[in-house]
Amino acid sequence: MSPEPRPHTGRRRNPAVRQAILDHAADLLIAHDYAAVSTDAIARAAGVSKHTIYRWWPSKGAVLLEAMAERARQQTPGLNTGVFAEDLETFLAATFRTADRVSGLLRGIMAEAQRDPVAAEGLRQFVTGRRDELHALLTRGLEQGELPPDTDPDLLVDQIFGLMWYRLLIGHAPVDGDVATRLARSLIHRQEG
Amino acid sequence: MSPEPRPHTGRRRNPAVRQAILDHAADLLIAHDYAAVSTDAIARAAGVSKHTIYRWWPSKGAVLLEAMAERARQQTPGLNTGVFAEDLETFLAATFRTADRVSGLLRGIMAEAQRDPVAAEGLRQFVTGRRDELHALLTRGLEQGELPPDTDPDLLVDQIFGLMWYRLLIGHAPVDGDVATRLARSLIHRQEG
Amino acid sequence: MSPEPRPHTGRRRNPAVRQAILDHAADLLIAHDYAAVSTDAIARAAGVSKHTIYRWWPSKGAVLLEAMAERARQQTPGLNTGVFAEDLETFLAATFRTADRVSGLLRGIMAEAQRDPVAAEGLRQFVTGRRDELHALLTRGLEQGELPPDTDPDLLVDQIFGLMWYRLLIGHAPVDGDVATRLARSLIHRQEG
Amino acid sequence: MSPEPRPHTGRRRNPAVRQAILDHAADLLIAHDYAAVSTDAIARAAGVSKHTIYRWWPSKGAVLLEAMAERARQQTPGLNTGVFAEDLETFLAATFRTADRVSGLLRGIMAEAQRDPVAAEGLRQFVTGRRDELHALLTRGLEQGELPPDTDPDLLVDQIFGLMWYRLLIGHAPVDGDVATRLARSLIHRQEG
DNA sequence: TTCTAACCGAGACGGTACGTCTCGTCTTCCA
DNA sequence: TGGAAGACGAGACGTACCGTCTCGGTTAGAA
The missing domain is CATH 1.10.10.60 (Homeodomain-like)
Incomplete structure (x- = not known):
C-alpha cells in the first residue's frame, strides 16, 4: 500500500x-x-x-481533434447585437470563413472519426457545442418572431451545418461569406413570403 | 502498321x-x-x-465507390405522381432510408475520399448525379409555386443532402423516414407562413 | 523486337x-x-x-534449359586429334569460352534448377552428357599414360566442371581460354612432377 | 548546431x-x-x-546470406597439426560435411545471388574468406614440398570448392567425408607419381 | 545537496494494409 | 486444332503507418 x-x-x-x-x-x-x-x-x-x-x-484522431478545437476556439464570433438577422449572418459568415480556412483540418478529422471511436466521440462533443450555440441563436430568432413559427430548430441547425460540412467534404461548391449571407437571408426572408 | x-x-x-x-x-x-x-x-x-x-x-477507394454507386442505383425512387409535396416526401424518404441502410458504406467512402483523389473525384460525380435529380424536383416545385419564389435551389439541395450526410457522419441524430417527412413538410409549409 | x-x-x-x-x-x-x-x-x-x-x-525452367542445351549443342568442340594433351586443351578452351559467352543463361538455369524440379532434372541430364564426354577423354588419357595412374576420373571431371561453374556463379575470376590452358597443363604436368 | x-x-x-x-x-x-x-x-x-x-x-537474400555465414562460422575446423596431409584432409572433411548438412541453405543462397546483387556481393565476400583459408593451407603444403612445385594454388582452390558447389547444386554425387578424403589424397599422391 | 519520480527525444518493434509483380492456368477468338 | 491476346487465382515482395515499448538523459520537487 x-x-x-x-x-x-x-x-x-x-x-x-x-x-x-x-x-x-x-x-x-x-x-x-x-x-x-x-x-x-x-x-x-x-x-x-x-x-x-x-x-x-x-x-492520432484525438490529437487532430484537440488541434481543431483549439483553432476553432480562437475565432468564436462576437454576437448579440440584438438584431437577429445581423447576428445570424455574422455567426454564419464567421463560422464558414473559419471552416474554409481550416478545411483540411476538418476533413481530416471527419475521416479519422470514421475509423477511430475516440475521435468520433470527440467530434460529436465538439459538434454538439457548436450546434448548441446555433440552436440558441435560432431559438431567440423564433421567439422574436423572426423565423416562421413552425420552424424546427434542430432540423434547421442540421441543415446549416450539414450544408457546410457537405460542401467541405465533397468540394463541389465554396464555403465562404457569400454563401453564409445568402443562406442567412433565405432563412429569414421566408417568413415574409 | x-x-x-x-x-x-x-x-x-x-x-x-x-x-x-x-x-x-x-x-x-x-x-x-x-x-x-x-x-x-x-x-x-x-x-x-x-x-x-x-x-x-x-x-481501394475506387472499388468502394463503384460498389456504393451500384447499391444506390438499385433503389432510385419512382417519382412523378405530379403532386410536388408527395414527390418530395417520397424522394427524401426513399433516399434517407436507403442511405441509412448502407450508412457504413457511405461513411467509409467519405473517409476514403479524403485521402484518395480517385475516390474523391468519383464521389463528386456520384453526388452530382443525385444533386441534379433533387435540383430538378425542386425546380418543378418552384415553377408550380409550391416553394417560396425566392428559393435558391442550389442552396436548398445542399441543405437537404448536407443534413443527411452530416447526421450519417456524426451520428448524433437518426436518418430515417420520419426525418424525411418532417424536413419535406418544413420546406413546403414555409410558403404559407 | x-x-x-x-x-x-x-x-x-x-x-x-x-x-x-x-x-x-x-x-x-x-x-x-x-x-x-x-x-x-x-x-x-x-x-x-x-x-x-x-x-x-x-x-519456365524447362524452357531455359532447352534453350541452353540448344546453344551448347551448336558448339561441341571437334576433338580427337589423337594427341591427348591437345585434345584436352581444345575441349576445355572451347567449353570455357562457350560457357563464358552464355554465362547469363547458365547462371539463370542453375538458379531456376534450385527451385524447379523439372529444370533440376533436365540440368542433371545435360550435365551428365557433358561429364560423359570429358570422362571418356580423361579415360583415354589415362590409358595412354598421360595422366597419373591413380587418377580418379570422376573426381577430376567434377574438379574441372566444378571450377568452371564455381567461377561463373560467383564471378570472382574469369572463365576463358587462358584458364582452360593453365588448367589442362597443370593436370598433365603433374605426372612429371 | x-x-x-x-x-x-x-x-x-x-x-x-x-x-x-x-x-x-x-x-x-x-x-x-x-x-x-x-x-x-x-x-x-x-x-x-x-x-x-x-x-x-x-x-531477403541478404538475410539468408548472413544466416549462412553465421552457421558456417560455427564450424570452422581446427587445423594446424603441422602435418599438411592431415590438415588438408581435416579441412576438406569438415568443410564438406558442414556444407552437406546445410546444403539447402547454400543452394538457396546461390540461387538468390543470381538475382539479388546484394546477396551476390555478400556471397562473393564469404567465399573469398573461405578461399583465403584454403589458399593459405595449400601454400604451406607447397612450401613444405608436399605438393608438386608447379601447382597453381588459385586454380587448385577453385577446383576443390568448385567440386563441392558443383555437386551440391547439381546433386549428381555426394559431398561427404569420403569424397573429401579421396580428393585430399589424390592431390598429395600426385607428387609421388 | 541528494534522491527520485516523471518527462522527453530517439528509435526499435509487432501488426497489418497497400499496391506491384510473377507464375502457371484458363478462356476467347482467329486462321 | 495451333496460336495470340489476355483475364484470372495464388501468393511473394518491399513500403508505410499505427500504437507500444525501451533506452538514456533531463528536470523539478521531496528529503
Whole structure:
C-alpha cells in the first residue's frame, strides 16, 4: 500500500511540447493532404517523440481533434447585437470563413472519426457545442418572431451545418461569406413570403 | 502498321468477377467497420485475386465507390405522381432510408475520399448525379409555386443532402423516414407562413 | 523486337514458334539480368502467347534449359586429334569460352534448377552428357599414360566442371581460354612432377 | 548546431531479434524447399515483424546470406597439426560435411545471388574468406614440398570448392567425408607419381 | 545537496494494409 | 486444332503507418 501518496513528484508536463504538437498537427493538415499526415510526420515536425504524443492523447484522431478545437476556439464570433438577422449572418459568415480556412483540418478529422471511436466521440462533443450555440441563436430568432413559427430548430441547425460540412467534404461548391449571407437571408426572408 | 487492328482478342473480362468484388466490398463495409475492410479482405471474401481488383480499379477507394454507386442505383425512387409535396416526401424518404441502410458504406467512402483523389473525384460525380435529380424536383416545385419564389435551389439541395450526410457522419441524430417527412413538410409549409 | 510474321501451320506444331521461344529466352538471359526474365517477357519478346509456352514446356525452367542445351549443342568442340594433351586443351578452351559467352543463361538455369524440379532434372541430364564426354577423354588419357595412374576420373571431371561453374556463379575470376590452358597443363604436368 | 552529438539515442537494437531472424531463416532453408522460404515465413517463424527484417537487411537474400555465414562460422575446423596431409584432409572433411548438412541453405543462397546483387556481393565476400583459408593451407603444403612445385594454388582452390558447389547444386554425387578424403589424397599422391 | 519520480527525444518493434509483380492456368477468338 | 491476346487465382515482395515499448538523459520537487 502506498503509505502516503505524494500529490506529485517528478518533472511536470511541458506546456510548450503540448502546444507544439497541436500546432504542427493543425498546420500539417491545413498545408498538406490528409494522407500525408502521419503520427511520425507530426512528431518530426513538432520535434517531439512519438511516445510523447501517445502519452497524452489516446490516438492520432484525438490529437487532430484537440488541434481543431483549439483553432476553432480562437475565432468564436462576437454576437448579440440584438438584431437577429445581423447576428445570424455574422455567426454564419464567421463560422464558414473559419471552416474554409481550416478545411483540411476538418476533413481530416471527419475521416479519422470514421475509423477511430475516440475521435468520433470527440467530434460529436465538439459538434454538439457548436450546434448548441446555433440552436440558441435560432431559438431567440423564433421567439422574436423572426423565423416562421413552425420552424424546427434542430432540423434547421442540421441543415446549416450539414450544408457546410457537405460542401467541405465533397468540394463541389465554396464555403465562404457569400454563401453564409445568402443562406442567412433565405432563412429569414421566408417568413415574409 | 497493323492494317486493321482487331477490336479485341483474348479472354474477356468475367462479369461475375466484377460483380463478386463489388458485392462483397459493399457487404463488408455494411457489416463490418470501415477499418476492417482491406483489399485483401475483399479479395478473400469475393474469392478473387488481389491483382484482379487492381487490374480494374486504380485504388481501394475506387472499388468502394463503384460498389456504393451500384447499391444506390438499385433503389432510385419512382417519382412523378405530379403532386410536388408527395414527390418530395417520397424522394427524401426513399433516399434517407436507403442511405441509412448502407450508412457504413457511405461513411467509409467519405473517409476514403479524403485521402484518395480517385475516390474523391468519383464521389463528386456520384453526388452530382443525385444533386441534379433533387435540383430538378425542386425546380418543378418552384415553377408550380409550391416553394417560396425566392428559393435558391442550389442552396436548398445542399441543405437537404448536407443534413443527411452530416447526421450519417456524426451520428448524433437518426436518418430515417420520419426525418424525411418532417424536413419535406418544413420546406413546403414555409410558403404559407 | 517486332515479331517477324511467321507462316501459320494450321494443325501441326509450328517449328518456327518453338525456335522463336528458345531463341528469345536465351537472348534475354544473356542480355539482361536473370531477374528480368519472366515468362511474360519471353512471350512478349518472341511474339508468342504465354499459353503456347506452357503448352509445350512444363515450366519456365524447362524452357531455359532447352534453350541452353540448344546453344551448347551448336558448339561441341571437334576433338580427337589423337594427341591427348591437345585434345584436352581444345575441349576445355572451347567449353570455357562457350560457357563464358552464355554465362547469363547458365547462371539463370542453375538458379531456376534450385527451385524447379523439372529444370533440376533436365540440368542433371545435360550435365551428365557433358561429364560423359570429358570422362571418356580423361579415360583415354589415362590409358595412354598421360595422366597419373591413380587418377580418379570422376573426381577430376567434377574438379574441372566444378571450377568452371564455381567461377561463373560467383564471378570472382574469369572463365576463358587462358584458364582452360593453365588448367589442362597443370593436370598433365603433374605426372612429371 | 549540435555541440556534441550523443553517440546513440533511442531504444537499442535487440540482439535476440537479430538472432531469431537469422536462426529461423537458416532453419527454414534447411528444412523446407527454397521456394517455401518467404520473408513472411521468416517473420512468422521468428515471431518478428516483416518491417524489422527490412530495417536491418536490404533484401531477403541478404538475410539468408548472413544466416549462412553465421552457421558456417560455427564450424570452422581446427587445423594446424603441422602435418599438411592431415590438415588438408581435416579441412576438406569438415568443410564438406558442414556444407552437406546445410546444403539447402547454400543452394538457396546461390540461387538468390543470381538475382539479388546484394546477396551476390555478400556471397562473393564469404567465399573469398573461405578461399583465403584454403589458399593459405595449400601454400604451406607447397612450401613444405608436399605438393608438386608447379601447382597453381588459385586454380587448385577453385577446383576443390568448385567440386563441392558443383555437386551440391547439381546433386549428381555426394559431398561427404569420403569424397573429401579421396580428393585430399589424390592431390598429395600426385607428387609421388 | 541528494534522491527520485516523471518527462522527453530517439528509435526499435509487432501488426497489418497497400499496391506491384510473377507464375502457371484458363478462356476467347482467329486462321 | 495451333496460336495470340489476355483475364484470372495464388501468393511473394518491399513500403508505410499505427500504437507500444525501451533506452538514456533531463528536470523539478521531496528529503
